[in-house]
Amino acid sequence: MAEVVTQVTKPAPFIEAAGKTYLTDLQKGVGAYKGADLSKTLGPQFIAGLDPLQQQAIGKAGGLGAYEPYLQQASALRGPTAYQAYMSPYQRDVIDTTLQEYDIQAQKGLGSISQDAYTAGAFGGARQGVREAEYQSASDRNRAALQAQLLQQGFGQAQQLAQQDYARNVQLAQQAPALASSQIAGLSTLGGMSQSQRQAELSAQQQLAQQQMMQPLTAAQQYGAGVASLIAGYPASSMQQVSPSPSALQTGISAGATLAGLFRAFPGS
Numbered sequence: 537m538a539e540v541v542t543q544v545t546k547p548a549p550f551i552e553a554a555g556k557t558y559l560t561d562l563q564k565g566v567g568a569y570k571g572a573d574l575s576k577t578l579g580p581q582f583i584a585g586l587d588p589l590q591q592q593a594i595g596k597a598g599g600l601g602a603y604e605p606y607l608q609q610a611s612a613l614r615g616p617t618a619y620q621a622y623m624s625p626y627q628r629d630v631i632d633t634t635l636q637e638y639d640i641q642a643q644k645g646l647g648s649i650s651q652d653a654y655t656a657g658a659f660g661g662a663r664q665g666v667r668e669a670e671y672q673s674a675s676d677r678n679r680a681a682l683q684a685q686l687l688q689q690g691f692g693q694a695q696q697l698a699q700q701d702y703a704r705n706v707q708l709a710q711q712a713p714a715l716a717s718s719q720i721a722g723l724s725t726l727g728g729m730s731q732s733q734r735q736a737e738l739s740a741q742q743q744l745a746q747q748q749m750m751q752p753l754t755a756a757q758q759y760g761a762g763v764a765s766l767i768a769g770y771p772a773s774s775m776q777q778v779s780p781s782p783s784a785l786q787t788g789i790s791a792g793a794t795l796a797g798l799f800r801a802f803p804g805s
Contacts, residue, residue, distance in 0.1 A: 551766050558760045565753030572749045582742040584735035589727030596723070599716030606709035613702040622697035627690040631683060638682060642675040 586594075612618065624630075747754075 551763065554763045554766065558756065558763050561752070561756040561759055565756040568752045569750065577742060577745045577749055582738045584731050584738055587727035587730040587734070589723045590731065591727075593720045593723035593727060596716060596720050599719070600713045602712035602716060603709035606705040606712065610702050610705035610709065613698050613705070618698045618702075619691060619694040622694040622701070624690060624693070627686075631686045631690075634686060635679060635683060638679055642672075642679070645671055645675065
């Protein structure tokens with residue numbers, strides 16, 4: 537039977553054993569990764585929710601529309617009758633009392649005319665009547681002017697108060713949303729800082745969970761890298777194998793033939 541010589545190249549035994557261990561660990565790592573529950577490393581549990589301060593800021597967003605009542609009040613103060621709400625309730629009493637006092641003083645003036653006519657011996661005469669008529673006419677004009685002045689004064693004061701209230705409501709309409717916006721901004725800033733800190737903690741927890749899940753596969757890959765470096769440092773050895781292997785009889789016959797050949801080479805032996 538013909539012999540077949542085979543060239544076999546193998547790594548060092550310890551490297552071959554390490555390679556087998558690496559393949560076993562790699563299979564285990566891949567299997568663990570495929571069977572892992574990804575919900576433990578991914579999902580909303582790793583997303584930081586709104587901070588309570590941020591929720592307060594959202595709740596105060598309605599304050600941005602707090603200007604509306606003030607604008608409505610200001611608009612009502614722009615009408616032609618807006619001053620009436622600011623008229624003094626005592627104005628009529630003040631006017632009546634002032635006019636009564638005026639009438640009393642005016643009557644004293646008529647008495648003075650009568651006294652002068654009596655002293656001049658013209659009491660009841662035409663001249664006295666003319667003077668009294670002229671005096672009464674002037675007195676009536678003055679009385680009307682005084683009444684108009686008092687009314688105008690009350691109207692001016694009421695109108696001024698209405699204008700002041702209008703300006704106050706406009707100012708409040710501007711300040712209300714500004715104050716609300718400032719408060720919302722402050723709450724949002726503080727809440728955002730707290731949320732960022734919480735998100736950083738959740739991200740760290742997520743990274744740890746992912747590393748724990750990948751740990752078997754990562755360890756196998758690192759182990760494989762070490763085996764690869766060993767293979768580079770220890771070249772594989774070669775050996776020959778003869779197939780089929782010679783039997784003991786074949787080996788003896790071969791040895792005998794060799795010895796016979798040697799004897800023929802030296803005939804004198």
